[in-house]
Amino acid sequence: xxxxxxxxxxxxxxxxxxxxxxxxxPQNELTAYMANHMQKSGGVFIQAEAELAAxxxxxxxxxxxxxxxxxxxxxxxxxxxxxxxxxAGAELPAVIANVMRGGPGLGNIAPAQSDYFQxxxxxxxxxxxxxxxxxxxxxxxxxxxxxxxxxxxKYRSPAIILSDGLLGQMMEPLLVRKEGKIELPAKPWALxxxxxxxxxxxxxxxxxxxxxxxxxxKLQKKYKEIQQKEQRWEEFFLTDAKxxxxxxxxxxxxxxxxxxxxxxxxxxxxxxxxxxxxPFPKKAFTMPKKKYLVIExxxxxxxxxxxxxxxxxxxxxxxxxxxxxxxxxxxxIVKVNKIYHGKNI
Amino acid sequence: MEKIYSHPRSLRDLSTHYCPxxxxxxxxxxxxxxxxxxxxRERVIAIAPVGCAVIAYxxxxxxxxxxxxxxxxAVATGIKRVRPxxxxxxxxxxxxLAAIGTTETIHAANRGENVTVFFINNAVYGMTGGQMAPxxxxxxxxxxTPEGRNAQFQGYPLKISEMLALLPGVKxxxxxxxxxxxxxxxxxxxxxxxxxxxxxxxxxxxVEMLSPCPTYWGLSPKASLDWIKNTMVxxxxxxxxx
Numbered sequence: 001x002x003x004x005x006x007x008x009x010x011x012x013x014x015x016x017x018x019x020x021x022x023x024x025x026p027q028n029e030l031t032a033y034m035a036n037h038m039q040k041s042g043g044v045f046i047q048a049e050a051e052l053a054a055x056x057x058x059x060x061x062x063x064x065x066x067x068x069x070x071x072x073x074x075x076x077x078x079x080x081x082x083x084x085x086x087x088a089g090a091e092l093p094a095v096i097a098n099v100m101r102g103g104p105g106l107g108n109i110a111p112a113q114s115d116y117f118q119x120x121x122x123x124x125x126x127x128x129x130x131x132x133x134x135x136x137x138x139x140x141x142x143x144x145x146x147x148x149x150x151x152x153x154k155y156r157s158p159a160i161i162l163s164d165g166l167l168g169q170m171m172e173p174l175l176v177r178k179e180g181k182i183e184l185p186a187k188p189w190a191l192x193x194x195x196x197x198x199x200x201x202x203x204x205x206x207x208x209x210x211x212x213x214x215x216x217x218k219l220q221k222k223y224k225e226i227q228q229k230e231q232r233w234e235e236f237f238l239t240d241a242k243x244x245x246x247x248x249x250x251x252x253x254x255x256x257x258x259x260x261x262x263x264x265x266x267x268x269x270x271x272x273x274x275x276x277x278x279p280f281p282k283k284a285f286t287m288p289k290k291k292y293l294v295i296e297x298x299x300x301x302x303x304x305x306x307x308x309x310x311x312x313x314x315x316x317x318x319x320x321x322x323x324x325x326x327x328x329x330x331x332x333i334v335k336v337n338k339i340y341h342g343k344n345i
Numbered sequence: 346m347e348k349i350y351s352h353p354r355s356l357r358d359l360s361t362h363y364c365p366x367x368x369x370x371x372x373x374x375x376x377x378x379x380x381x382x383x384x385x386r387e388r389v390i391a392i393a394p395v396g397c398a399v400i401a402y403x404x405x406x407x408x409x410x411x412x413x414x415x416x417x418x419a420v421a422t423g424i425k426r427v428r429p430x431x432x433x434x435x436x437x438x439x440x441x442l443a444a445i446g447t448t449e450t451i452h453a454a455n456r457g458e459n460v461t462v463f464f465i466n467n468a469v470y471g472m473t474g475g476q477m478a479p480x481x482x483x484x485x486x487x488x489x490t491p492e493g494r495n496a497q498f499q500g501y502p503l504k505i506s507e508m509l510a511l512l513p514g515v516k517x518x519x520x521x522x523x524x525x526x527x528x529x530x531x532x533x534x535x536x537x538x539x540x541x542x543x544x545x546x547x548x549x550x551x552v553e554m555l556s557p558c559p560t561y562w563g564l565s566p567k568a569s570l571d572w573i574k575n576t577m578v579x580x581x582x583x584x585x586x587x
Contacts, residue, residue, distance in 0.1 A: 017427060018423065018426065018427050020423070044426040044427060046422065046426065046456075048419070048452075049448055049449070049451075049452035050448055050449075050452075052416065052419070052448075052449075053416070053419040053422075053448065053449050053452065054419075056412065056413060056416035056419035056420050056423070056449070057419045057420070057422050057423035057426075058423060059410075059412070059413075059416075059419075059420050059423060060392075060410065060412075060419065060420035060421060060422060060423025060424040060425075060427075061423035061424065061426065061427045062423070063410045063420070063423070063424060064390070064423065064424040064427045064428045064431075065427070065428075066427040068423065068427075082413055083413065083416070086411075086413050090411065191390045191408040191409075191410055191424060191428075191431075192390075192408070192428065192431070193387050193388045193389065193390060193407075193408055193428075193431050193432075194386070194387050194406075194407050194408050195387040195388075196387075199402075199405075199406050199407050199408050199409065200408050200409075201402045201408070201409050201410070201411075202409075202410040202411065203393075203402065203409075203410070203411040204411065205399060205400070205411055207400070
């Protein structure tokens with residue numbers, strides 16, 4: 001199964017009953033999988049007329065209490081930002097998969113990680129965050145999509161799966177969990193018709209003085225809680241490492257190979273791989289004696305979060321390419337060797 | 346004694362924020378009356394627009410959602426598809442439905458979504474200060490057409506109801522006016538038909554209501570009603586379009 005299909009299968013297993021999407025490469029396998037499987041599993045599939053329509057259909061389905069999802073790739077995700085902001089403002093749970101490609105503009109269809117800022121900083125207007133999960137394998141594309149639905153419901157917040165074109169299109173074995181019927185949390189706020197209760201309103205509009213500030217304070221409290229509880233990361237040979245590589249997604253796979261090669265040569269090198277990009281796993285950066293090397297398929301976006309996490313307590317180097325180029329294992333090894341033999345170690 | 350007229354259950358007993366002579370309050374009430382008469386208050390999910398009626402959910406006493414400007418029919422599609430047993434309608438102005446939301450409008454109609462659309466045409470953007478709308482008449486002065494709408498530069502009034510009627514997915518389109526007791530009775534009948542269509546699974550139904558905006562027409566409430574009757578209906582003729 002491909003990574004794109006694994007995201008779709010993960011969503012269906014997580015009880016997603018509504019999907020709307022629009023064609024864009026390199027995520028089309030996801031939409032096609034949904035077209036093939038969503039109706040069979042009793043859900044709704046819609047090929048929307050536009051990215052904006054797709055995300056707003058998701059808004060509607062989520063407002064009506066369904067687990068709902070859309071997917072796209074970078075330029076399409078830019079179009080969806082309006083809807084994502086409204087979903088955050090109306091505190092709706094929804095999952096958005098971004099199978100990243102090169103930018104800016106129409107860019108190309110090669111894998112990239114250039115949408116890190118957009119995903120982690122609130123890509124649309126207003127003070128909000130999305131949960132951002134970064135898989136690095138087909139299995140994780142599936143697992144983290146399941147988790148995304150759980151977290152989205154738990155925090156009534158949009159959750160983004162940040163994949164990329166390489167991860168989306170490659171094939172690996174997948175262990176599918178058949179957990180039977182998913183127990184969805186109660187959603188007393190959802191629009192179901194006001195039988196036996198007061199009318200519900202789903203909105204992000206607060207005109208009365210002070211009301212919008214109250215909403216924002218509530219959101220900020222929620223974001224604080226998410227930052228406390230939901231930081232996730234994986235460590236690989238990190239404990240005794242003198243140089244810690246920091247990479248996520250596809251880039252982390254290549255970094256991992258480089259670590260293996262370097263370890264075989266006796267170099268104390270490890271990998272810190274964020275699974276959540278927002279909240280960024282600041283708690284993982286507890287060893288200031290190391291030297292850190294951030295590696296991205298972009299030009300220093302996650303780098304800023306690493307610098308913020310370390311707050312100047314350790315040196316941070318950077319290696320990044322984007323627009324079709326991916327830092328290779330050899331490039332990483334050369335860079336690590338330079339750092340390793342530098343005066344700071 | 347039989348009580349034949351009272352405040353609709355589906356309309357909260359509040360003063361509205363609308364200007365004197367505005368048609369929105371009337372349209373809200375007509376919809377609320379029909380929802381009560383059909384006994385569907387507990388099944389309704391309405392989608393409020395962006396525009397003067399943005400807080401319609403403060404007035405209606407049934408489940409409501411907001412939608413981003415123009416996206417009401419995409420939101421309605423999402424809701425109706427996951428809850429087909431509910432009665433889902435959008436309430437949208439001319440800028441919302443026929444300018445920024447044209448894509449969502451045409452494609453929801455073309456998919457034949459079994460939803461109902463109440464389209465308030467007052468030929469201006471009211472909420473933002475009376476700018477030209479897609480439905481602004483030729484020579485009509487607005488804040489963005491100070492010399493009057495000129496076809497050479499601003500094109501023509503968009504007859505989106507007639508356009509939508511061409512689509513096979515669209516089952517019922519009628520244009521009504523909120524300018525006189527007779528026309529208001531007709532408007533209420535059209536609202537009822539459009540909702541009954543949905544209840545019976547007929548498909549996409551739209552009622553366009555020509556609605557007065559005295560503030561941005563620069564007319565008194567009475568003169569606004571006359572303007573609908575004498576001028577607006579010439580561009581937007583009343584009756585069943587499909």
